[in-house]
Amino acid sequence: MSNTIVVGAQWGDEGKGKIVDYLTEKTDVVVRAAGGNNAGHTVISGGQKYVLHLIPSGILWKDKMCVIGNGVVMDPLGLLEEIAKLRGQGVSITPENLLISETAHLVMPYHKGLDKAREAKRGDKKIGTTGRGIGPAYADKVERDGLRTILMTQPEVLEEELRDRLARHNATFAELGVDLVPVEETVKTVLEAAKALAPHITNTTVYLHEAIKAGKNLLFEGAQGTYLDIDHGTYPFVTSSNTTAGGACTGSGVPPRMIDKVVAVGKAYTTRVGSGPFVTENEEIGDMLHNMGREFGATTGRARRCGWLDAVLVRYAVMLNGADELAITNLDGLDGLETIQICTAYKLRGKTIHYPPSTAADLAACEPVYETHQGWKQDLSGITNFADLPDLAKAYLKRLEELVGAKVGLLGVGPAREQTLVA
Numbered sequence: 001m002s003n004t005i006v007v008g009a010q011w012g013d014e015g016k017g018k019i020v021d022y023l024t025e026k027t028d029v030v031v032r033a034a035g036g037n038n039a040g041h042t043v044i045s046g047g048q049k050y051v052l053h054l055i056p057s058g059i060l061w062k063d064k065m066c067v068i069g070n071g072v073v074m075d076p077l078g079l080l081e082e083i084a085k086l087r088g089q090g091v092s093i094t095p096e097n098l099l100i101s102e103t104a105h106l107v108m109p110y111h112k113g114l115d116k117a118r119e120a121k122r123g124d125k126k127i128g129t130t131g132r133g134i135g136p137a138y139a140d141k142v143e144r145d146g147l148r149t150i151l152m153t154q155p156e157v158l159e160e161e162l163r164d165r166l167a168r169h170n171a172t173f174a175e176l177g178v179d180l181v182p183v184e185e186t187v188k189t190v191l192e193a194a195k196a197l198a199p200h201i202t203n204t205t206v207y208l209h210e211a212i213k214a215g216k217n218l219l220f221e222g223a224q225g226t227y228l229d230i231d232h233g234t235y236p237f238v239t240s241s242n243t244t245a246g247g248a249c250t251g252s253g254v255p256p257r258m259i260d261k262v263v264a265v266g267k268a269y270t271t272r273v274g275s276g277p278f279v280t281e282n283e284e285i286g287d288m289l290h291n292m293g294r295e296f297g298a299t300t301g302r303a304r305r306c307g308w309l310d311a312v313l314v315r316y317a318v319m320l321n322g323a324d325e326l327a328i329t330n331l332d333g334l335d336g337l338e339t340i341q342i343c344t345a346y347k348l349r350g351k352t353i354h355y356p357p358s359t360a361a362d363l364a365a366c367e368p369v370y371e372t373h374q375g376w377k378q379d380l381s382g383i384t385n386f387a388d389l390p391d392l393a394k395a396y397l398k399r400l401e402e403l404v405g406a407k408v409g410l411l412g413v414g415p416a417r418e419q420t421l422v423a
């Protein structure tokens with residue numbers, strides 16, 4: 001038995017989907033424990049591109065169980081759309097390979113309306129949310145006003161609760177001057193979705209503990225990244241869940257002592273979508289990557305902000321998550337560069353610091369301290385053995401390991417499953 005958590009070491013989009021897909025071969029159960037369909041995991045398998053939002057990427061494998069845990073906020077309409085798309089690509093999805101926790105919270109159409117209305121109200125202090133209703137759904141959960149998926153197995157109760165929420169939220173929308181959510185249409189579509197999804201809904205905590213007892217291997221697929229964590233990220237420019245390793249336990253009911261390994265995934269450079277401080281942001285790298293057709297969001301299609309590798313952030317992420325190992329993705333994105341920079345520390349008001357400060361304002365005031373590395377100027381995408389990497393690429397990774405205090409175990413040199421090298 002070996003249970004592994006995969007987390008993002010940056011601001012999400014680190015390529016976790018691909019790493020999880022790779023690790024799934026030796027796994028029996030893949031679990032999502034936080035976030036919702038704000039996530040977008042792109043996996044390229046057998047020449048086909050799959051984009052997953054709520055469903056763990058284990059779904060692309062035969063005979064693997066996928067679990068949407070209690071810590072997730074689940075949009076039933078979004079989930080059904082995702083299921084339909086995947087089925088259209090030939091993926092089989094049944095209660096035999098997809099279970100949904102009965103205590104996960106529902107994202108309802110009014111949450112999306114609230115998300116958009118709140119963003120509009122923030123003016124130039126926008127968070128840049130994905131507009132998927134994630135924040136308002138978690139807010140309702142914490143406020144103890146949320147609807148849980150178990151209601152999808154009790155249609156009469158669901159209808160009553162839903163009508164109550166629609167009435168209250170529509171009153172707020174009327175005050176804000178925002179479009180109301182159509183009541184009858186929403187009740188009808190949600191009840192239809194409930195019927196379709198009910199066979200998947202169960203007590204997944206019991207399922208996971210039984211799987212562990214039966215000697216099965218679990219893989220926790222992190223969503224978003226360390227710096228989008230509601231507690232440890234660059235608040236308030238964060239998502240509304242715990243995206244760090246601890247979230248995998250609270251979001252699934254699997255206790256910390258049953259976790260054997262944590263893998264932190266990071267890009268060989270840094271990206272972020274949405275607003276907020278980004279110390280190593282660099283427009284030239286952004287232009288280069290975008291011109292290569294890379295770094296556009298899987299969920300929103302937005303061009304991601306790009307910059308140099310920030311070892312200060314990755315080091316702190318390794319510490320926070322207790323990462324045993326690093327998976328570095330997109331190394332091939334740096335192939336064309338003459339020189340490559342790594343940020344090793346920050347200067348804040350004349351002082352050198354080695355950890356990110358706790359406020360977004362202070363982080364925004366930090367200046368990067370860089371060291372410069374010579375680029376390898378070679379196409380890495382065809383390399384299939386770690387040993388065959390050019391020496392300069394190996395030196396870049398070695399230096400990264402020294403700076404962050406964890407070894408590179410896996411390396412991505414392209415989007416396909418076969419372009420994952422074992423160090």
Ligand code: IMP
Binds near residue numbers: 012039237239240
């Ligand atoms: P929300 O999760 O939609 O509320 O968005 C909050 C912040 O998290 C925004 O900056 C989003 O761009 C960011 N975010 C949410 N999900 C992801 C993701 O999967 N990858 C990268 N950024 C994300």
